[in-house]
Each structure stands twice: as structure tokens, then as C-alpha cells.
């Protein structure tokens with residue numbers, strides 16, 4: 001019988017000259033797999049920490065002609081990428097300042113069907129650099145190495161930058177304190193040096209499972225994020241009235257219902273923060289509200305976090321519901337607009353219900369919206385308020401080109417006629433919604449928006465909401481269309 005694995009590893013790790021490649025090949029893999037029991041620790045780089053004699057010249061002292069990684073391993077090693085099991089091989093990086101230790105590990109794993117050493121490094125600093133370049137699954141890391149980073153410090157840096165890479169620490173130090181430090185730095189495992197091949201392979205296999213799982217989770221997350229990023233640049237539609245009770249919530253709830261489709265998913269945001277009742281109109285409850293999301297909106301809002309905070313209606317409409325009344329004041333305009341902007345990267349339509357008071361959050365919604373639906377009534381006080389609001393609009397960054405004026409609860413036989421309203425407000429009326437207390441009250445009390453109730457499908461108010469939807473879509477198309485100047489430049493370029 002030939003040498004045992006540990007004998008082979010010890011022999012190479014010790015201050016013996018490296019065997020020629022042919023001889024090394026003869027030691028693996030069958031002899032390696034028969035290893036039993038740990039031999040006494042061979043002198044290694046780690047031993048230097050305790051003042052033991054230096055077994056090998058430090059890599060910094062190596063002549064410039066020292067073999068490169070490719071020379072160390074590639075000429076003699078075929079490198080199939082796929083293991084017989086169909087899954088890819090475990091990609092390993094070996095970080096150790098002793099050339100013989102590196103080579104012994106490479107040789108020990110050379111014919112292992114699951115493992116592939118993709119690189120070696122001689123210092124902690126080089127190990128970090130190579131880890132981040134090659135992105136191995138598992139790193140076998142020495143502890144004591146020359147340079148600014150020892151194995152534990154290098155482990156900490158790598159785990160911070162690429163947490164899915166698993167690290168097995170190899171050391172002669174059988175010291176609990178070392179072990180603790182290594183684990184705290186993020187090492188997955190800890191093996192005495194020189195390791196037995198079976199122990200090493202077992203540790204690599206275990207570590208690689210963790211790494212593969214973490215990589216799969218990370219890839220899935222990246223894919224999901226990518227898919228979301230690739231989504232449309234969503235449009236924010238703010239429904240506002242300077243008059244409370246004009247019908248904003250009724251309109252917002254029903255607009256969301258008719259604008260939602262599998263191709264154009266809608267999220268509705270209850271921006272009437274104090275006493276918002278969109279959720280009541282949809283008979284929806286949620287564990288989370290806009291308050292929970294706002295409290296995280298100072299950082300980049302992660303997709304998963306946003307998704308978790310949304311309530312989902314059976315119609316497909318998603319909703320960010322209003323917080324408890326006492327929490328409303330804690331949501332600031334920056335958080336509110338960050339939420340709206342984030343949602344607009346996830347949904348083609350973000351519909352925002354607002355309160356009639358010009359609060360910071362209502363102003364934020366008006367400021368970042370693509371289209372404002374301004375809801376008026378036929379009575380003189382409401383028209384007067386709307387006039388005041390429109391006069392103020394430029395200062396509020398409300399562009400008339402983005403605004404659609406709607407007269408709600410319209411009755412042609414009572415109140416100020418629509419033509420007169422348009423004249424006073426110097427604004428075209430985009431839609432009038434008929435007065436229909438029966439339909440609105442029934443739907444509010446049942447918790448089903450009337451546009452979602454098939455029994456009410458023939459009601460003129462349902463048709464009016466559809467008309468408003470078409471007017472919004474048309475306005476969005478108009479706003480997206482290139483200006484004459486842009487069209488001219490484009491045609492010149494094409495010519």
C-alpha cells in the first residue's frame with residue numbers, strides 16, 4: 001500500500017521539496033481516500049505565529065520565476081466543467097503562502113469528481129482580490145500569511161463583499177480563540193492542518209451546499225429584481241379635490257378597478273393619510289400600512305419589502321392602505337414621494353387618493369404625478385375653491401397639461417352647468433360623472449367598487465368612469481408623444 005493521504009499532505013506541507021508532477025499524480029486519488037486519523041501537525045505558515053521554525057520560504061521571497069497557478073496545475077489536469085452527476089463542480093480557491101500546501105491540496109483534489117481548484121493565492125490580500133475576481137464557491141484559507149490581511153481578516157472582508165462564498169479555515173492552531181475569531185469572521189468550517197482528504201472533501205461538500213443555496217437565492221432575487229426593473233416606467237395618477245366630499249375616494253377606487261388588467265396592474269395608494277378609507281371601499285384589511293413602508297423609505301425600498309406591505313384584492317388591484325390616524329403626521333413628503341416613485345417602477349399605474357387639505361404629502365403626490373385628476377362639484381363654493389387651487393397650481397408644480405378636470409355627482413337639471421364651470425375655471429372638462437347616490441352608497445356599504453359589480457354594469461356612472469379612464473390614457477399618450485421640435489429633430493436624424 002502507498003502512503004496515506006495525511007502522510008502525503010504532511011510530507012508536502014512540511015519542508016520537503018515538492019515531488020515531481022508524475023510522482024504527485026501517483027499519490028492521488030485512491031491513496032488519499034484511504035486516509036485515517038490526523039497526523040501530528042506539520043510545520044506550516046501558522047506555526048510561525050508561535051515562533052516555530054519557518055518551514056517554507058515566504059511567497060514574497062519567491063523568485064519572480066516561481067510557477068504561476070497555471071503552471072502549477074493546468075498542464076497536467078484536465079478540467080471537465082460538469083460532474084458525472086450533472087451538476088457543476090465545486091469551484092475552489094486555495095489561499096496559503098506555502099507553495100507545497102497549495103500543491104498538496106490541488107493534488108489531493110485533482111481527481112475528485114466534484115471539486116475543481118480554480119485558483120490559488122499566496123497572501124490574504126491576494127486571496128481577497130482573487131475571491132472577488134473568480135467568485136469561487138468555497139475557499140480553503142490558511143490563517144497566518146504575510147501581508148496586511150491574515151486568513152481571518154481576509155475571511156471577514158470576503159464574507160462582507162461576497163457573503164455566499166463559504167470559507168474553510170485551515171490551521172495548525174488548535175486554539176478555541178482562533179476558532180471563535182474565524183467563525184465570527186464568517187468562516188463556515190475549521191480544519192486542523194494538514195487535513196485528511198476525507199475530512200477536507202466532507203467540509204468542502206458541506207460548505208458548497210450552503211454556498212450553492214445562497215447563490216441560488218441570490219440569483220432568484222436578482223432575476224426578480226431585473227424583471228421588475230424591466231417593467232414599464234409606471235404612471236402616477238393623483239386624484240385631488242380642494243373640497244372634501246367631492247368624490248375623490250369613490251373615483252380613485254373605481255378608476256383603479258377599471259384601469260387594472262393583467263397587462264396593466266394597478267396599485268392604489270391611500271394618501272388620505274389620516275382617515276383614508278380606500279380599504280373600506282374594497283373591504284380589505286392588511287397587517288401593514290403605508291406607515292410601515294414610510295418608516296423604511298429613507299433607504300432604497302427593496303422590492304420584497306414593498307410587496308410585503310401591500311394588500312391584495314381579489315380583482316387583482318393592489319393597495320397600500322392608510323395608517324392609524326395618529327401615525328399620519330409621522331409620514332413626511334420625502335418618504336411619501338419615495339414610495340410613489342418606487343411603486344411606479346413596479347406597476348404601470350399608481351393611483352393616489354388624497355385629502356383636500358394641501359398637506360406636504362398631498363403636495364408631494366401632485367408634484368410627482370404624471371396626471372392629476374381634479375375633482376369638482378357643481379356648487380359655487382367648490383368652483384371657487386377650484387379656481388383658487390388652479391391659480392395656485394404653477395406654484396405647486398401642477399401643470400395644466402397634466403391635469404384633467406372632472407365634475408362629479410353631476411346633474412344637468414340642478415347646479416351650475418358644465419359649460420359655465422369650464423368657462424369660469426378656464427379649463428376643459430374631461431369627464432362628468434352623474435349623480436347616483438344609490439350606486440355609490442350601495443357599493444361603499446358592500447365594500448365592492450361599483451365598477452366591479454356586474455349588477456351595476458349598465459349604470460351611466462360606470463360608463464362615465466370608463467370615459468375618464470380613456471381620457472387619462474389619451475392624456476398619457478399625448479404627454480408621451482414627442483413635441484413638434486423633438487419630432488422634427490428625429491425626422492432630421494432619420495433622413
Ligand SMILES: Nc1ncnc2c1ncn2[C@@H]1O[C@H](COP(=O)(O)OP(=O)(O)O)[C@@H](O)[C@H]1O
Pocket residue numbers: 241243244245246247248249250251408409410433434435436437438440441444461
Ligand atoms: N357620483 C356620485 N353621486 C352621488 N354621490 C356620490 C357620488 N360620488 C361620491 N358620492 C358620495 O359622496 C360621498 C363622499 O365621497 P368620497 O369619495 O368619500 O369623497 P372624498 O374622498 O372626496 O372626500 C360618499 O358618500 C359618496 O358615496
Ligand SMILES: [Mg+2]
Pocket residue numbers: 248249250272277353354
Ligand atoms: Mg376621501
